[in-house]
Amino acid sequence: MKLTAVLASAFALSAVNMVATAAEELPACEDCSDAMTIVSWGGAYSNSQLEAYHKPYTESTGVEIINDESSAEAVAKLRAMNEANNVTWDVVDVVAADAIRLCDEGLAMEIDADEQLAAAPDGTPASEDFGDLLVSDCFIPQIVYSTTFGYRSDVEGWNGNAPEDICAVFDTAAFPGKRALEKRPINNVEWALICDGVAKDDVYDVLSTDEGVAQALAKLDTIKDDVIWWSAGAETPQLLADGEAVIGSTYNGRLFSVIEEQKQPVAMLWDAQVFDLDGWIIPAGLDEERKNRALHYIKFATDTQRLADQSKYISYGPARASSAPLVGQHAELGIDMAPHMPTDPNNAANTFLYNYEWWADNRDDLDAKFQAWLSQ
Amino acid sequence: MSASSTELSHSQTHPAADPLTRDGQPLKKSLARALRREKLRALLLISPLLIFVLVSFVMPIGDMLFRSVENKIVADTIPGTVRALANWDSNSDEPPAESVFAALAxxxxxxxxxxxxxxxxxxxxxxxxxxxxxFxxxxxxxxxxxxxxxxxxxVAINPNWDTPAAWGTLRSTVAWPEQFPMTAISFRHWVAWLQSEEGDDADPEAMVPHGFTYASLYHDLSNMPATSLESLATSSNTDAAALFEGIADQLDAFPSDDFKSQFADIDKGWLRVDNWQAIKRLSPRIVDSYFLAAIDSERTDLGIQRKPDNERIYLLLFVRTIALSLVITCSCILLGYPIAYLLANLSVRASNLILILVLLPFWTSLLVRTxxxxxxxxxxxxINDLLVWVGIVNDSGxxxxxxxxTGTIIAMTHILLPFMILPLFSVMKTISPTYMRAAKSMGASDSLAFWRIYFPNTIPGIGAGSILVFILSIGYYITPELVGGTTGVxxxxxxxxxxxxxxxxxxxAALGTILLVLVMALYWAYDRIVGIDNVKLG
Structure with a gap:
């Protein structure tokens, strides 16, 4: 809850776009390597980082940045590199859950936020500026994204009704048609319980019992025949655009591009969106020069202005509270980005908080049960 | 093979007249030497490839497969706890005693x-x-x-306990480390901890260890038989004797650090018996838990048992993988055979065109095809649009x-089809058309000639194609992931x-090992039933 409050209040200030303050002079990096490999997700997301971080960084330091689009396999590859004692990556973009896993496995180095990161322009230390979003000692968040639903706005069978809350997903009588859900338990079981009458705050307590898991799966059972299970974030937008699915979950940025860039008849259902974080880690065991370079880059790329800049290219919210007022317009479409941020107060009226610790403990167990249920 | 070996043994049974070479050596000996040299040279010639295959293929796979039983992490990370747990009865309903928690700390x-x-x-x-x-x-x-x-x-018993010298004395006694197992582990850990914390120049000889090591010492002493304790206090090493003097009487009233309740304060999980049972069960360096999990089983107090219904998945998937791979192989034979036949029997121009069409998918990305x-x-x-337009199905159906x-079978049959067509084609090309003509000239009908003459000749091609398609499909995962939904993975x-x-x-690794063994077993069965010599790639 705290996370929502912090971000939402920050966004409330963003009615007037503040003029971007000139970037502070970047201190030189001492004893640093002059090339680095940065790993990210590829596609529009990597592009937003290229524009907001890599280009200005290369411009002011002359460092050559090599892009590797392997974030989807980052955890496994980092472990293999670590075992082979040959880590070739300098900075890696991962989601928070993976960062926790990497930190647990000793594959990512710990970063002291206040010591290594830039303070906010008003002097607020980084650890306060990021606040609760520093979910792991090894992880510096960049963006807040959400997993949420989009639906087709032209379905004949819905008699002019549009879904207003998350439980429309489970209501196949009022909203017939195929649903697209991710092929993993995370988020799905929480939504199922919420729509089965469990209070939001009790969801993880209920899920901690065998009966709770059974309850969630039983709720999902009611729509199982109507679900297309996706495993890549690009699938739902495609399914919605084809009319193959009428409502489906995916990352909010993907839905933004279907709606605003491709002008498809799709609308956002922000209700019960689940916030998640994406950010940087530095692999453990880099030599001194490469470590210094990685830290120097991260200090630059996660300062207040840079995080705000990224939102010009993609509709994900900056992870710093101080960046929120600086969010401006889309670089090409020229539309205000603030209303498309998952953290915008209008969108964040009802959000659900993902419990990292709980999932780190129970992911393997629940995944086995979920997969067994799927294959029945 | 068998013929030559009988010949060899035949010649061995008649050694009577050993022919000699010109330099007086027995012919057999010099022949053997020449052969050995030949073999050595051949081995040297293939050695780069052999070494390459060993290093880049066999060793990594072996290493990966070994992970299915390897489990040294528990004993390496918490050696003291593992040792102390040996005395804990995992069937009791009580969490372990304080000494285990001291070791854990x-x-x-x-x-x-x-x-x-x-x-x-x-x-x-x-x-x-x-x-x-x-954790x-x-x-x-x-x-x-x-x-x-x-x-x-x-320290209250003897102030010398607070000096590095006391630890030097203790470590120089004959009883160290055998009679102080926990203290020895603890001391070693403390040295490693010190050097990690303060750098290699920290000198453990000049410091006393942290309190955890004293706690371990207490537990070692109280686990010791009274006679050993006595002999320590009266040993000829006077320094050591002084250190242990009077301790025996006070052990019963020794104050406890109570690590047990301190750990319980950190997390209630430390008092859960099932957590401790898991640690104890997983403390050996080689475990079967991964293999058990891979066949939907687990080890419980009652021995090995199948997992509850709602967690079983892998056996089902193994069966499904093999069944679907067989279906895909069969549909590849059905679809590939006529195409290969056309390829082999049409004019060169037409068959080249078809060959390009067969190969085209090979040059397209797997993801694009899927x-x-x-x-x-x-x-x-x-397809659905077409069917609705024609009126075969209605819009709601x-x-x-x-x-x-269905999606998995269709997409994978298409992707693997070339692997069936190409071996079939190369076998069919070698079948002389005169066979069929000869059969017909002797009065066989078309279909009889085909089934009695042509088809049996193509079986080596079917065998080769089937093995290729089956083994490839058994290991596929991208296509099933994308089009398989839930029932086709x-x-x-x-x-x-x-x-x-x-x-x-x-x-x-355990799942992979089982899959590998399954494939090899099927290959063996194929060899027994059909015979691997009957497989021809061209």
Whole structure:
């Protein structure tokens, strides 16, 4: 809850776009390597980082940045590199859950936020500026994204009704048609319980019992025949655009591009969106020069202005509270980005908080049960 | 093979007249030498390839497969705890005694310094959900544990206990380390911890260890038989005797650091018997837990048992993988045979054109081909649209042909078809047309000539194609993942998940080993039934 409050209040200030303050002079990096490999997700997301971080960084330091689009396999590859004692990556973009896993496995180095990161322009230390979003000692968040639903706005069978809350997903009588859900338990079981009458705050307590898991799966059972299970974030937008699915979950940025860039008849259902974080880690065991370079880059790329800049290219919210007022317009479409941020107060009226610790403990167990249920 | 060996033994039974070579050596000997030289040269010639295959293929695979039983992380990370747990009865309903917690505190001090406690936590979490946060939390707070009570008691008995010299004396006694197992581990850990904390120049000889080591010493002393304790206090080593004098009487009233309740304060999980049972069960360096998990079983108090219904998945997936692979192989034979026949019997010009069409998919990305099937097969896709337009199905009854088993079979048959057509084609090309003409000239009908003459000649091609297609499809995972929905996914999808996502490489290795053994068993069965000599790639 705290996370929502912090971000939402920050966004409330963003009615007037503040003029971007000139970037502070970047201190030189001492004893640093002059090339680095940065790993990210590829596609529009990597592009937003290229524009907001890599280009200005290369411009002011002359460092050559090599892009590797392997974030989807980052955890496994980092472990293999670590075992082979040959880590070739300098900075890696991962989601928070993976960062926790990497930190647990000793594959990512710990970063002291206040010591290594830039303070906010008003002097607020980084650890306060990021606040609760520093979910792991090894992880510096960049963006807040959400997993949420989009639906087709032209379905004949819905008699002019549009879904207003998350439980429309489970209501196949009022909203017939195929649903697209991710092929993993995370988020799905929480939504199922919420729509089965469990209070939001009790969801993880209920899920901690065998009966709770059974309850969630039983709720999902009611729509199982109507679900297309996706495993890549690009699938739902495609399914919605084809009319193959009428409502489906995916990352909010993907839905933004279907709606605003491709002008498809799709609308956002922000209700019960689940916030998640994406950010940087530095692999453990880099030599001194490469470590210094990685830290120097991260200090630059996660300062207040840079995080705000990224939102010009993609509709994900900056992870710093101080960046929120600086969010401006889309670089090409020229539309205000603030209303498309998952953290915008209008969108964040009802959000659900993902419990990292709980999932780190129970992911393997629940995944086995979920997969067994799927294959029945 | 058998013929030549009988010949050899035949010649060996008649050694009477050994012919000699010109230099007087027996012919057999010099022949053997020449052969050996020949073999050595051949070995040298292939050695670069052999070494390459060994280093880049056999060894990594062997290493990966070994992970299915390897489990040294527990004994390496918390050696003291593992040792202390040996005395704990895992069938009792009580969590272990204080001495185990003292060992745990000491192990955790070093583990959190080296950041290995969370790694151990995630390993144990595969078998015991919830334990990873117990380790994560404890690592953060283990440094703040109160650990001075035992030390203070030792110092109260003899102030010398607070000097590095006392530890030098203790370590020079004959009883060290055999009679002080926990203290020895603890001392070694403390030295490692010190050097990790303060650098290599920290001198353990000039300092006294932390309180955890004193606690271990107390537990060692109280586990010792009274006679050993007595002999320590009266040993000829006067320094040591002085240190242990009077301790025996006070052991019963020794103050405890009570690590047990301190750990319980950090996380209630430390008092859960099932957590401790898991640690004890997983403490050997070689375990079968991954293999058990791979066949939907687990080891419980009652021995090996099948998992509850709602967690069984792998056996089903193994069966499905093999069944679907067989179906895919059969449909490849049905579709590929006529095409290969056409290829082999049409004019060169026409057959080249068809060959290009067969090979074209080979040059297209796998993902593009798979996505193309999505466009064709989905409910709002090309085929359904066509059927609705023609009027074969109505708009509300569009066929579900993708995101299920059908999707997997169709897409994979298409992708693997060239692997069936090419061996068939190359075998068919070698079948002389005169055979068929001869059969017909003797009065056989077309179909009789085909089934009696032509078809049997193509069986080696079918065999080769089937083996290729079957083995390839058994290991496929991208296509099933994209078009298989829930009923069309293979075991490889779970292996990929455990390799890249859950990081449970041990389970992935166990599943992979089982898959490898299954394939080899099927290959063996094929060899017994059909004969591998009957397979021809051209």
């Amino acid at each position: 000491n192990d955790m001090m070093l583990a959190q310094e080296k950041k290995t406690h969370t790694r151990l936590g995630s390993r144990l979490n595969y078998d015991q959900p919830g334990i990873s946060s117990v 994560r939390k404890s690592g953060r707070r283990v440094k703040k544990l109160d650990n001075e009570a035992a030390k203070a008691a030792f 996505s193309a099937w999505k466009v064709l097969l989905q409910q709002q896709g090309v 569009r066929l579900v042909m993708i995101n299920n088993m 293979f075991i490889s999808n779970r292996i990929a998940y455990h390799i890249s996502s859950s990081l449970n490489w041990g389970l992935a």
